Amino acid sequence: MLILEIIRVAFGALLANKGRAFLTMLGIIIGVGAVIAMMAIGAGAQKAVQDRIASMGVNQLRVFADRTTIRGVTRYRSLTTDDAQALRNEMTLATAVVPDMGGQYQVKYGNKNNSVRITGTTPEYFSLRSYQLAAGRFFTNGDMSASQRVAVLGSVAAENLGIGPQDVGSTVRIGGMIFDVIGIMESKGSQGGWDNPDENIFIPITTAQYRLMGNDRINGVTVQVVAQEWMLAAQGEMERILRRERQLRPEQQNDFRFFNQQELATTFAESTKIFGLLLASIAAVSLIVGGIGIMNIMLVSVTERTREIGIRKALGARRSIILLQFLLESITLCVLGGAIGMGLGYWVAKMMASSGGWEVIVTPQSLLLAVGFSVGVGLFFGIYPASRAAKLDPIEALRYE
Amino acid sequence: MLIEMRGIEKVYKLGSERVNALRGIDLDVSEGEYVALTGPSGSGKSTLMHLIGCLDSPTAGRYLLAGSDVSSMSDAALARVRNRQIGFVFQTFNLLPRATALHNVEIPLIYGGFGTRERRRRATAALERVGLADRMKHQPNQMSGGQRQRVAVARALVTDPSILLADEPTGNLDTATGNSILELFAQLHASGQTIVLVTHEADVAAHARRHIVLRDGKIESDDANKKESAG
Ligand SMILES: Nc1ncnc2c1ncn2[C@@H]1O[C@H](COP(=O)(O)OP(=O)(O)OP(=O)(O)O)[C@@H](O)[C@H]1O
Ligand SMILES: [Mg+2]
Numbered sequence: 001m002l003i004l005e006i007i008r009v010a011f012g013a014l015l016a017n018k019g020r021a022f023l024t025m026l027g028i029i030i031g032v033g034a035v036i037a038m039m040a041i042g043a044g045a046q047k048a049v050q051d052r053i054a055s056m057g058v059n060q061l062r063v064f065a066d067r068t069t070i071r072g073v074t075r076y077r078s079l080t081t082d083d084a085q086a087l088r089n090e091m092t093l094a095t096a097v098v099p100d101m102g103g104q105y106q107v108k109y110g111n112k113n114n115s116v117r118i119t120g121t122t123p124e125y126f127s128l129r130s131y132q133l134a135a136g137r138f139f140t141n142g143d144m145s146a147s148q149r150v151a152v153l154g155s156v157a158a159e160n161l162g163i164g165p166q167d168v169g170s171t172v173r174i175g176g177m178i179f180d181v182i183g184i185m186e187s188k189g190s191q192g193g194w195d196n197p198d199e200n201i202f203i204p205i206t207t208a209q210y211r212l213m214g215n216d217r218i219n220g221v222t223v224q225v226v227a228q229e230w231m232l233a234a235q236g237e238m239e240r241i242l243r244r245e246r247q248l249r250p251e252q253q254n255d256f257r258f259f260n261q262q263e264l265a266t267t268f269a270e271s272t273k274i275f276g277l278l279l280a281s282i283a284a285v286s287l288i289v290g291g292i293g294i295m296n297i298m299l300v301s302v303t304e305r306t307r308e309i310g311i312r313k314a315l316g317a318r319r320s321i322i323l324l325q326f327l328l329e330s331i332t333l334c335v336l337g338g339a340i341g342m343g344l345g346y347w348v349a350k351m352m353a354s355s356g357g358w359e360v361i362v363t364p365q366s367l368l369l370a371v372g373f374s375v376g377v378g379l380f381f382g383i384y385p386a387s388r389a390a391k392l393d394p395i396e397a398l399r400y401e
Numbered sequence: 402m403l404i405e406m407r408g409i410e411k412v413y414k415l416g417s418e419r420v421n422a423l424r425g426i427d428l429d430v431s432e433g434e435y436v437a438l439t440g441p442s443g444s445g446k447s448t449l450m451h452l453i454g455c456l457d458s459p460t461a462g463r464y465l466l467a468g469s470d471v472s473s474m475s476d477a478a479l480a481r482v483r484n485r486q487i488g489f490v491f492q493t494f495n496l497l498p499r500a501t502a503l504h505n506v507e508i509p510l511i512y513g514g515f516g517t518r519e520r521r522r523r524a525t526a527a528l529e530r531v532g533l534a535d536r537m538k539h540q541p542n543q544m545s546g547g548q549r550q551r552v553a554v555a556r557a558l559v560t561d562p563s564i565l566l567a568d569e570p571t572g573n574l575d576t577a578t579g580n581s582i583l584e585l586f587a588q589l590h591a592s593g594q595t596i597v598l599v600t601h602e603a604d605v606a607a608h609a610r611r612h613i614v615l616r617d618g619k620i621e622s623d624d625a626n627k628k629e630s631a632g
Binding site for chain 2: 002005012016307308310311312313314315316317318319320321393394395398
């Protein structure tokens with residue numbers, strides 16, 4: 001009964017000053033809105049990165065050449081097909097050793113003449129990255145040992161050249177050399193900016209080495225390890241083989257670098273932490289500013305209603321009732337602001353998502369967090385004005401003009 | 402004895418200045434009395450009323466209300482006393498401006514913990530008693546001064562308080578309207594209500610059975626004994 005009256009009075013007071021209440025809530029609205037929007041975007045980004053990590057299998061390891069500096073001289077030496085061959089021959093913990101090499105070449109088909117990235121690799125490459133065919137076939141070990149001039153086209157590369165599924169079997173000119181189009185891949189989507197398989201044309205690595213590119217420099221080697229537990233051991237094995245193959249003296253640093261999913265996950269966890277910190281500071285600042293605004297307006301409200309407080313006390317209201325009265329008012333302000341902020345944040349996130357091609361995920365936790373924060377801010381910044389109201393002396397409050 | 406005051410003093414401190422508003426008040430009021438408190442402006446009438454009504458506490462002295470010592474009470478206990486025992490009518494009405502007459506009268510019942518239905522019933526009865534059955538849904542600014550004061554009286558009476566305290570209840574009203582309020586008081590007194598009333602005007606005081614005159618924070622005269630010997 002009493003609580004109903006308290007709620008009634010709190011809402012009555014807010015409704016009597018709608019404009020003021022709204023302006024007061026603005027800080028909380030923006031604060032909570034920012035939190036929701038950023039959390040939604042953050043969760044979306046997290047998912048995108050996780051998808052990318054997942055696209056490189058859990059038990060895959062990639063090695064590529066790295067710069068080394070010896071007495072102030074920076075040196076860069078590519079990995080070679082021989083390095084890859086050594087790995088393939090000697091590794092005990094690998095189920096697949098897949099080198100790849102690449103270059104940008106002019107590709108002609110009909111009247112089309114495009115510059116396309118050509119990747120030379122082995123047949124395992126396709127299964128390693130779980131690429132799918134839309135038409136035709138992938139090249140085989142036979143194609144590779146015979147250095148056949150066969151090409152598998154990424155969906156975008158094919159489209160740009162005007163090549164459709166029905167054109168499998170026709171020929172294209174790559175760097176002036178005639179290749180048979182044996183397959184077209186299904187669209188895969190960007191695997192993270194620099195590496196979009198859809199825009200590539202794939203050929204056997206031997207063809208690339210001996211016929212097209214005329215060198216043995218490879219981009220890197222992807223290794224499939226027997227099991228996840230053996231990742232570290234496999235990395236050690238590779239290091240030993242490569243150091244010997246590349247004739248590094250004991251005092252020399254590795255001139256190659258490993259890249260694995262765990263490393264990516266660690267980098268990601270670090271950036272997530274920074275993002276979270278940023279988010280938390282924005283939330284903290286805006287909620288504190290919003291909270292101070294609420295405290296300010298509640299103090300005004302207490303002063304304005306001093307006489308009313310006096311009347312209520314004269315009629316038998318206890319301190320706790322007056323306290324609750326004003327606390328409820330400030331909490332209502334915050335929660336209402338928080339609710340509007342949630343809506344706003346969700347909307348902003350949606351807008352950014354639709355314009356950025358980004359997925360947006362609003363988690364129940366973020367909503368709960370927003371509500372919790374709103375109530376917390378209402379309580380924290382409402383308690384001082386409310387206790388001032390509660391402590392008012394009845395007769396002094398009644399005398400207040 | 403309903404009110405028992407011994408050696409009550411009230412000192413207001415204004416910076417370094419001290420105002421002795423009440424200087425040793427001894428006062429007994431028994432149930433069913435109708436007391437008029439008069440005296441020149443600044444003699445301490447309002448101060449005394451606030452003390453009786455537990456809206457303020459004395460600087461020194463003892464005050465027993467219905468046998469219990471008010472000075473040792475907690476805030477919650479004092480709130481209960483204000484709610485159950487005291488009905489206060491102010492010169493300036495002190496109604497809540499945004500609430501209807503009915504709601505204004507219901508407020509003490511809300512704090513008294515009454516249920517909705519009982520509250521409605523009692524508030525309606527109190528408003529009917531002061532002749533405002535047709536103004537229940539009106540807000541204070543839609544009513545005349547006399548009507549507002551009736552709402553205030555209804556509010557003071559709705560909890561069946563032991564004492565009705567009225568500080569110049571007719572001070573802001575014209576004579577005719579004031580008289581109707583006083584008539585209401587007379588009826589209440591006739592039905593056994595204890596009333597203490599502060600007034601400037603002799604004809605208002607004449608309504609009461611007992612007259613106390615304050616001067617400079619002291620009781621100058623009290624005709625309680627005279628009445629007893631006459632009656
Ligand atoms: N809050 C206060 N602070 C300081 N002095 C006060 C306060 N309230 C009253 N006084 C002083 O106490 C004395 C008694 O005041 P009180 O209001 O009780 O007089 P009163 O008899 O009710 O006068 P009136 O007939 O004009 O209403 C006066 O001298 C007044 O100035
Ligand atoms: Mg006075």
